[in-house]
Amino acid sequence: MNQAGIDNSVAMLLRQLQGESGNCILVADENWSNINWQMARSSQQRSVRVFSNRYDIEKSARTANLDTIFNDFDFSIIEPHSIDSVFFRVSKERASSHYIINQAAKLLKPEGKLVLTGGKNDGLKTYVKQACAIFGDHTSAEKHGSCYLATVQRHNTDLAQLDDKNYAQTRTVEALSLQSKPGIFGWEKIDRGSAFLCTHLAAFLARRSVAPRTMLDLGCGYGYLSMQASEYGFTHITATDNNAAALAATTINLGQLTIDTDIIAGDAGDQINRRFDIILCNPPFHQGFSIDGDMTVKFLSAAKRLLSSAGQALFVVNNFIPLEHKAKDYFRYIEVIANNGSFKLVALSQ
Secondary structure, three states, X not given: OOOOOOOHHHHHHHHHHOOOOEEEEEEEOHHHOOOOHHHHOOOOOEEEEXXXXXXXXXXHHHHOOOEEEEOOOOOOOOOOOOEEEEEEEOOOOHHHHHHHHHHXXXXXXXXXXXXXXXXXXXXXXXXXHHHHHHHOOOOOOEEEOOEEEEEEEOOOOOOOOOOOOOOOOOEXXXXXXXXXXXXXXXXXXXXXXXXXXXXXXXXXXXXXXXXXXXXXXXXOOOOHHHHHHHHHOOOEEEEEEOEHHXXXXXXXXXXXXXXXXXXXXOOOOOOOOOOEEEEEEOOOOOOOOXXXXXXXXXXXXXXXXXEEEEEEEEEEEEOOOOHHHHHHHOOOEEEEEXXXXXXXXXXXXX
């Protein structure tokens, strides 16, 4: 990251865009936070369209008057072989990166360019070699500080495919009996924090004198918490997430329920206006990632706004995250109701 909090590889990709012409696509995932979207604007020489699987990223680009699409990188509205350049800062997930490279092969005109950036630890050099193999090109990644950049040109007309794990398709994950897919954090497993929360959910709900009727799953992933909570007599469940892949899987999973449900795209619930008796939240603070104080504030302020006056929120977080201390600015009642040495459950109410 540079001083402005912008991913260095993204910043390099934007600088590369300035000299491009023709029809361009920017593939923007979670790496594209905090950027100056004015740098990606269309000009007389180029037309730019942004595809993002993140609601907050798409919203920022749209606010800057860019042509934007929010979906799980579904490019079906684009005519095949009609694009001059695809710009992609490679993803943290191999299946996602392979999928985008495969899609670029379908989108690009003959001699069109796939511009790739990323760090050494992102596997950028490997992705460049793979792209060259299916595009019929012979280029290598150039080092720029801690980042690499490569422009791979499409020469082949009969292109092979990289193994993208059937990225676009949801599938039943063994041990879940729920639909999930690549592009969702921890998509192949039950998150340990969420599992810990669910083991204490019955006791948490039993503490209330009046049975809660409405619930919000704030940052729902593929809907695991919503599906587990549906067994406790709620008449309505809303699930919301920032990630288009998560929303696609949750829509299928909650479609199995007979109770009233809503699935809403949003950034920490910013598109929701009703209040709820119960909020469950396993926020995206993952071991091995930086602790984002602004993100903590975002989820706490959202819970305060969306919780009914008599409602309660239950957060599960890693032990090292000081959620209960930050929560003092938002809630009067704060209690750590369980701790297993790795995760803690923090109950909050107005």
